[in-house]
Amino acid sequence: MARVRRNFCHTCRACSEDERGVADILAIAFMFIVLVFAGVLLHYYSVTPLRAATDRQLSLKSGHIYGALDKAQVGSYTLSYLRAAAENLVLAQPTVPGDYLRSRMDNTLEYLRPLEYAVVVSLTRENAQPWVLVCPSGAGQPAAELKQFTHRGVVSVTKAEAAGERVVLVQVAVTFFRLP
Amino acid sequence: MITFVILVVSAYRQYRASSEAALLSDVTSSIATHLVLEELVYVDSVGKPSAYVIDPVKLGSLTKFKRGVGGENYGFRVSLSYRSGMEHVLGPYGTAPPADRPNCTLVVGAALFENNRLLPAKFEVVAWRA
DSSP states (O other): OOOHHHHHHHHOHHHHHHHHHHHHHHHHHHHHHHHHHHHHHHHHHHTHHHHHHHHOOOOHHHHOOOOOOOHSSSSSSSSSSHHHHHHHOSSSOOOOOOOHHOOOOOHHHHHOOTEEEEEEEEOOOOOOEEEEEEEEEGGGOOOSSSSSEEEEEEEEEEEEEEEEEEEEEEEEEEEEEEOO | OOOHHHHHHHHHHHHHHHHHHHHHHHHHHHHHHHIIITTTEEEEETEEEEEEEHHHHHTOOOOOOOEEEEEEEEEEEEEEEOOOOOOOOEEEEEEEOOTTTTTEEEEEEEEEEEEEEEEEEEEEEEEEOO
């Protein structure tokens, strides 16, 4: 019975042309989909060098902002921004008052940062609350999925104690990320 | 097949343009880093250089505005802005970038030695293929 049916289909011209037409359309549709995917992939990877160069520039900028804060002096004081912040973290009576330092550093970061990016300056030491400044203040801490560029360093502060002077090391991180 | 070939050629041209832009960006970074960390660095009275601190005298006396990087020559222009009560700009030093060629602008943070004070400043470098 099956053989009779197959023979019938082979002899039926209309049926044979229908089957070939569907196969052609499927092949063309598949090639079109492959073409679209290939186009998207090729163009995505073709801008990879530029994306990497942009990241390198942002990394460089975070290093330079760190350098600027490490060297530039706070207002009329002779201390740099990072040293003054480290003193605020370590000493009970720092040279630069905390509120004044935050205000000046916020102004400076507002001036130095690119418009679409936020900067977080974070100083930490063992057994102490970290000293953190975010600019602009509404940006908050960067989300984990955001690309971040961090430059780290250490600032030392000499602390006078009953037993003598002690050098305290403060870890500093300047993080740069794009505002959402 | 023709569409695919056109697509590949287009993607390759885009890749080339992207690579050229990335190269120019890296060269600009290289020029800025060299200037801020070496050539324009302020040296104190005991001869100790201070990285990231720019000496305005050296900036004003900068005469060579071309650099050879990777066998290619690049021209550049620099300027430095800082706030001391109001915004001040030193420069620009060097010729303006040509209008018919792509250029890359990079602004980085630095400190400026001015009147025995170290002020926060923005150092701008514009570079192009000479």
